[in-house]
Amino acid sequence: MAARAKKFDLNPRREKQTAKQNSNLKSLIRKFCIDRGADLVGFAPVERWDEAGEVPPDFRPRTIWPPARTVIVIGLAMPLPIVETTPSVLHMELYKTSNRELDQMAYDLTRYLNRLGHASFFFPRDGYGTLKALRENPTAAFSHVMAAKYAGLGTIGLSHNLLTKEFGPRVRLVSVFTSASLPPDPMVAEELCIQCEACAKCCPKKAIRRRPDQVVGDYDKMACLEMAEELTARRCYPCGICTKVCPIGQDRVLYKQKGAMKKYLKETEALAKNPDDPEYKSWSHVRKYGISKLKNARD
Numbered sequence: 001m002a003a004r005a006k007k008f009d010l011n012p013r014r015e016k017q018t019a020k021q022n023s024n025l026k027s028l029i030r031k032f033c034i035d036r037g038a039d040l041v042g043f044a045p046v047e048r049w050d051e052a053g054e055v056p057p058d059f060r061p062r063t064i065w066p067p068a069r070t071v072i073v074i075g076l077a078m079p080l081p082i083v084e085t086t087p088s089v090l091h092m093e094l095y096k097t098s099n100r101e102l103d104q105m106a107y108d109l110t111r112y113l114n115r116l117g118h119a120s121f122f123f124p125r126d127g128y129g130t131l132k133a134l135r136e137n138p139t140a141a142f143s144h145v146m147a148a149k150y151a152g153l154g155t156i157g158l159s160h161n162l163l164t165k166e167f168g169p170r171v172r173l174v175s176v177f178t179s180a181s182l183p184p185d186p187m188v189a190e191e192l193c194i195q196c197e198a199c200a201k202c203c204p205k206k207a208i209r210r211r212p213d214q215v216v217g218d219y220d221k222m223a224c225l226e227m228a229e230e231l232t233a234r235r236c237y238p239c240g241i242c243t244k245v246c247p248i249g250q251d252r253v254l255y256k257q258k259g260a261m262k263k264y265l266k267e268t269e270a271l272a273k274n275p276d277d278p279e280y281k282s283w284s285h286v287r288k289y290g291i292s293k294l295k296n297a298r299d
């Protein structure tokens, strides 16, 4: 007993030292990411997947990479005025650029942590090769959205997108797994989705449906995939209309929009009546160029 007590007496000092080291490491990681352009960074202990029990065990970080103790999630914002032009070549290029940047950042952070002696691993931004592969098996091996929720970056809305206070759903994510046990960020306590249903009303494939029993809606993956296939054939993927119309996010304050919601809700009808409707001129101008109207456009 005495020996045990002695050992116990020594531990708090050691634990304090380790906690300080981990907290310093967390600050270093945050700085590393922010210096490279990250808009959001969050830290999730791997236990959160087990505690929440929402993600099947095979899709949890410790199954994918057993040494993982913390998942670091990095977010890059998608500027609203470009998202509003979707479907367009501008939106497609923004999507590709953000994916490339995120993968580069995750790769760099993984090597940085390895150099510091903390074994690390990253899960790339898009975990699928082709839309055909997604049609055969429409599930990702790992969900960055769930990781971001557990890392305190936001909550999941009706549309199945991660909603953040800063950018609503207009943010793209990547995850780095590390063997270092880092201090966790608190999860966002209040639901950010206000259940306005703008995402469901504006979805061109009616893929989102509200549920009476929970915030996250029913989501028809195949209908959404069909939209992605159509837009990929026209070289103007992804759709992202549900991210465009969501009212959540401080980015709306930055861009000082007035009457945006009304404009979104009327867009399909207004453009069907008059493709040159002056209210939508800035978006329809961008959409007229650089993409094909054909269903199977080739390079």
Ligand code: SF4
Binding pocket: 202, 203, 204, 205, 206, 207, 208, 223, 224, 225, 227, 239, 240, 241, 242, 243
């Ligand atoms: S991406 Fe487009 S098709 Fe898919 S759910 Fe969102 S709005 Fe609907």
Ligand code: SF4
Binding pocket: 157, 158, 159, 160, 163, 192, 193, 194, 195, 196, 197, 198, 199, 200, 245, 246, 247, 248
């Ligand atoms: S558009 Fe409205 S209902 Fe849909 S996710 Fe955003 S806040 Fe929720």
